[in-house]
Amino acid sequence: xxxxxxxxxxxxxxxxxxxxxxxxxxxxxxxxxxxxxxxxxxxxxxxxxxxxxxxxxxxxxxxxxxxxxxxxxxxxxxxxxxxxxxxxxxxxxxxxxxxxxxxxxxxxxxxxxxxxxxxxxxxxxxxxxxxxxxxxxxxxxxxxxxxxxxxxxxxxxxxxxxxxxxxxxxxxxxxxxxxxxxxxxxxxxxxxxxxxxxxxxxxxxxxxxxxxxxxxxxxxxxxxxxxxx
Amino acid sequence: xxxxxxxxxxxxxxxxxxxxxxxxxxxxxxxxxxxxxxxxxxxxxxxxxxxxxxxxxxxxxxxxxxxxxxxxxxxxxxxxxxxxxxxxxxxxxxxxxxxxxxxxxx
Numbered sequence: 001x002x003x004x005x006x007x008x009x010x011x012x013x014x015x016x017x018x019x020x021x022x023x024x025x026x027x028x029x030x031x032x033x034x035x036x037x038x039x040x041x042x043x044x045x046x047x048x049x050x051x052x053x054x055x056x057x058x059x060x061x062x063x064x065x066x067x068x069x070x071x072x073x074x075x076x077x078x079x080x081x082x083x084x085x086x087x088x089x090x091x092x093x094x095x096x097x098x099x100x101x102x103x104x105x106x107x108x109x110x111x112x113x114x115x116x117x118x119x120x121x122x123x124x125x126x127x128x129x130x131x132x133x134x135x136x137x138x139x140x141x142x143x144x145x146x147x148x149x150x151x152x153x154x155x156x157x158x159x160x161x162x163x164x165x166x167x168x169x170x171x172x173x174x175x176x177x178x179x180x181x182x183x184x185x186x187x188x189x190x191x192x193x194x195x196x197x198x199x200x201x202x203x204x205x206x207x208x209x210x211x212x213x214x215x216x217x218x219x220x221x222x223x224x225x226x227x228x229x
Numbered sequence: 230x231x232x233x234x235x236x237x238x239x240x241x242x243x244x245x246x247x248x249x250x251x252x253x254x255x256x257x258x259x260x261x262x263x264x265x266x267x268x269x270x271x272x273x274x275x276x277x278x279x280x281x282x283x284x285x286x287x288x289x290x291x292x293x294x295x296x297x298x299x300x301x302x303x304x305x306x307x308x309x310x311x312x313x314x315x316x317x318x319x320x321x322x323x324x325x326x327x328x329x330x331x332x333x334x335x
Binding site (some may be wrong): 006011023024027030031034035036037039040043044048053054055057058061062063064065066067068069070071072073075076077079080084087088090091092096152153156157158159160161162163164165166167168169170174175178179180181182183184185186187190196197198201202203205206209210213 | 230232233234235236237238239240242243244246247248249250251252254259262264265266267268269270271272273274275276277278279280281282283284285288290298301302305306309310313314315316318319323324326327330
């Protein structure tokens with residue numbers, strides 16, 4: 001599973017940054033096990049460092065993790081027959097990475113019409129592998145944290161990680177419009193009190209993207225021809 | 230807010246989102262417009278984090294040549310666009326920043 005190797009540097013960088021932001025070793029570790037969501041952990045560590053109020057941090061976590069509703073919806077039919085205990089356990093393990101490998105596997109199974117009765121074990125295995133990797137790499141980062149000088153500018157890896165994730169995803173006009181408008185509004189709204197800028201920018205960006213999407217669907221064809229003229 | 234209370238609230242929010250439709254499936258269906266909106270969450274949120282990091286590294290808008298993070302970030306964006314390789318993007322961006330910091334006084 002190469003995806004596990006890819007997670008190791010993120011976990012370590014999170015650990016370094018969490019300690020740098022002033023979290024205690026216990027709190028930095030606990031965030032990895034209680035929250036268990038890479039991007040949200042990166043963002044909240046930044047917000048904690050900037051002294052943002054707790055409510056804003058919780059609401060930002062909500063916005064950053066909203067995408068998991070999609071994972072929850074798409075994986076749900078495969079887990080529908082399980083008992084509640086299983087559902088509650090698997091939901092905790094439903095990270096980006098575990099979702100990605102599991103849904104790929106389930107789709108292959110569906111295509112080959114081989115019905116496996118124990119496929120929830122696959123998600124459990126992927127989830128636990130991710131979980132252990134995340135905890136160990138976080139711990140390694142926390143341990144290293146005190147020894148990494150700030151002149152290394154390691155905080156820049158947050159922006160770089162998100163660039164690496166977002167740029168390939170900008171495949172159509174609505175997502176491009178959402179990204180650009182959210183980015184510009186984030187700069188304009190940077191001075192808002194309580195670090196509200198991120199929330200305002202994200203919601204505005206989604207609104208602009210939706211607006212472009214509806215326009216694109218209603219007269220997208222004509223727009224395409226107009227452009228290529 | 231106490232840091233432990235904060236962690237528990239963050240965990241609850243995250244867990245509730247992940248659990249929501251696994252439990253509610255069959256009882257509610259997401260209308261298409263909500264699904265579109267959710268697809269736009271990653272580009273909107275991530276860009277809202279990236280832009281200030283690159284354009285205002287010291288808390289103020291800085292479009293000058295001396296803004297090294299803007300150069301390194303732009304280069305990383307090109308690498309991400311051409312290769313779609315996460316680790317390569319981070320590696321190139323960090324090395325670019327270190328080289329620029331060593332070469333250009335800031």
